[in-house]
Amino acid sequence: MVDSPRQNNDNRPLTTDRIVVLGTTGAGKTTLAGEIARALEMPHVELDYYRFRENWVETPNDEFRESVREALRGDRWVADGNYGLARDVIWPRATMLVWLDYPIYVVMWRLFWRTVGRGVFRKVLWHGNREKLWWHFVTRDSLFLWALKTHWRRRRQIPEQLERPEHGHLELVHLRSRRATREWVRAALPK
Numbered sequence: 001m002v003d004s005p006r007q008n009n010d011n012r013p014l015t016t017d018r019i020v021v022l023g024t025t026g027a028g029k030t031t032l033a034g035e036i037a038r039a040l041e042m043p044h045v046e047l048d049y050y051r052f053r054e055n056w057v058e059t060p061n062d063e064f065r066e067s068v069r070e071a072l073r074g075d076r077w078v079a080d081g082n083y084g085l086a087r088d089v090i091w092p093r094a095t096m097l098v099w100l101d102y103p104i105y106v107v108m109w110r111l112f113w114r115t116v117g118r119g120v121f122r123k124v125l126w127h128g129n130r131e132k133l134w135w136h137f138v139t140r141d142s143l144f145l146w147a148l149k150t151h152w153r154r155r156r157q158i159p160e161q162l163e164r165p166e167h168g169h170l171e172l173v174h175l176r177s178r179r180a181t182r183e184w185v186r187a188a189l190p191k
Helices: 029-040 047-051 061-071 084-090 104-120 143-162 178-188
Strands: 018-023 044-046 077-080 096-100 171-175
Touching: 018 029, 018 143, 029 044, 029 077, 029 096, 029 178, 044 047, 047 061, 061 084, 096 143, 104 143, 171 178
Parallel strands: 018 077, 018 096, 044 077, 096 171
Antiparallel strands: none
16 A cells, blocks of 8 residues: 555644544554543544444434534544444544554454453443354354454555545544554653
């Protein structure tokens, strides 16, 4: 991939107010978005909250898009998620994309431990949902299958999307390793 000329990997301080964190399922989008939001004292908008209702029922597409539009109405926020369904709602409002573009083995390792931890400790997610450990090991709804299915497609689609004129305003922070992410966070976020 050819890096974008507007890329910000040089550890400059963040000067943006509307950040979207992207990456394959399990890469650490929500964790990083939460860290950025806390450090910059900005609201954290977790897009999965708006997509999934109780018992993992998906919010209808139009309602999801409208909820996201409303959640991102403010002047300052950090959002996490890859919803192409709402890209035309999210990206025009954003000023920066932080892309966790880790190798698949890193993503799968992180996803494994996150899934096991959530399953074993019965962590409550949005609207009372809890991950069902067996889902991810024996069903087609597996996050592992989803990660494998979307990882390379996302690596192709994000640069293609960034080449579009309507996304020319976005600054890109393209992070390809956990080390690069740690270094960027240390340099870019206030202590």
